[in-house]
Amino acid sequence: MAAFAAWVESTWISKALFGISWLWPASESLHFIGLCMLIGGAGLLDLRLMGMFRGLHIRHIKALMPWAMAGFVINAVTGALFLVMQPHLYLTSAVWWSKVTFLVIAGLNAALFETRLAVPALAMHPDADTPRQLKIVGAVSLFSWFAVLYCGRMLPYLGTGN
Amino acid sequence: MAFFQRLQTSAFTDWFLGSPSIWAYPTVLTLHTVGMAILVGASFVINLRVLQVSGLIPLHRLQPLYRFIWIGFAVNLASGLILFVTEAADRVVDPVFYVKLGSIAVALVLAVVVKRRSLQPAGAPQVASVQMRSLAAASLGMWTIAIVAGRLMAYLKK
Numbered sequence: 001m002a003a004f005a006a007w008v009e010s011t012w013i014s015k016a017l018f019g020i021s022w023l024w025p026a027s028e029s030l031h032f033i034g035l036c037m038l039i040g041g042a043g044l045l046d047l048r049l050m051g052m053f054r055g056l057h058i059r060h061i062k063a064l065m066p067w068a069m070a071g072f073v074i075n076a077v078t079g080a081l082f083l084v085m086q087p088h089l090y091l092t093s094a095v096w097w098s099k100v101t102f103l104v105i106a107g108l109n110a111a112l113f114e115t116r117l118a119v120p121a122l123a124m125h126p127d128a129d130t131p132r133q134l135k136i137v138g139a140v141s142l143f144s145w146f147a148v149l150y151c152g153r154m155l156p157y158l159g160t161g162n
Numbered sequence: 163m164a165f166f167q168r169l170q171t172s173a174f175t176d177w178f179l180g181s182p183s184i185w186a187y188p189t190v191l192t193l194h195t196v197g198m199a200i201l202v203g204a205s206f207v208i209n210l211r212v213l214q215v216s217g218l219i220p221l222h223r224l225q226p227l228y229r230f231i232w233i234g235f236a237v238n239l240a241s242g243l244i245l246f247v248t249e250a251a252d253r254v255v256d257p258v259f260y261v262k263l264g265s266i267a268v269a270l271v272l273a274v275v276v277k278r279r280s281l282q283p284a285g286a287p288q289v290a291s292v293q294m295r296s297l298a299a300a301s302l303g304m305w306t307i308a309i310v311a312g313r314l315m316a317y318l319k320k
Contacts, residue, residue: 025313025317029313029314032195032198032312032313033306033309035195036305036309037206039199039200040202040206041203043204044207056220059218060216060218061216061219063215063216063217064207064215067206067210146196149195153188153192153195154188156188157184158188
């Protein structure tokens with residue numbers, strides 16, 4: 001991984017991007033904004049799946065998901081920029097790989113919801129409590145996103161990150 | 163000024179910034195980010211709804227989100243105070259810091275106004291007025307300014 005990171009860092013694209021002085025701080029700001037959009041939108045859906053916010057139709061909350069997704073895309077793009085600019089900070093960091101693991105968990109969990117559970121969930125009465133599997137899916141999602149945030153923010157201070 | 167200098171050079175600051183423990187600076191910094199996610203995330207959802215995104219959600223049903231706004235704010239006020247103490251002398255003369263504080267203050271006032279005027283009882287109109295929508299849009303702008311200013315402060319550190 002260290003060799004691969006060194007190779008990425010030697011490419012012209014990595015050097016060119018890292019040479020743009022404002023790109024790193026601007027990407028950081030966007031990364032923070034994206035995380036608020038993602039956790040705000042997805043978080044409300046997660047809480048409703050967990051049985052809170054009765055009175056809210058799950059179908060109506062889902063209208064927020066394109067905005068949560070937009071936040072995710074902002075963070076995927078800015079995250080990719082960090083990775084290309086300074087790969088050695090991430091690829092050799094166990095904390096970063098933990099972050100990736102929680103991202104995968106959040107993604108698989110969302111896919112499980114969309115493919116197996118969404119149809120009955122969207123049809124639920126707004127005041128109804130949610131069945132156990134939806135509570136688990138909501139809790140896993142909420143936990144994973146905060147774990148992603150935690151790993152990302154702690155990355156410079158834990159493990160091999162700089 | 164001498165007071166802020168004393169805070170910044172206090173034994174607490176030395177310990178806080180110098181400690182190798184992840185429970186000192188890294189954890190307080192991370193709490194500040196978690197609080198932001200809860201506070202701005204909740205405000206973001208409310209503002210989107212006022213702007214008619216997810217327009218079928220009954221407005222007053224979002225009132226419980228204010229609990230998250232105040233919890234997130236409390237976490238960030240506490241963590242922010244600690245972070246401020248450790249760089250107090252630098253921050254009191256940093257205009258970006260005042261931009262951040264000002265935009266947060268305005269965003270919170272806007273959140274309260276939107277709650278009082280738009281998230282009121284069931285049976286009330288479910289489409290916010292143009293005025294309330296402008297306030298919601300302004301709130302999104304204020305949070306953006308606060309986040310960018312907060313990030314910039316890390317770069318303007320002495």
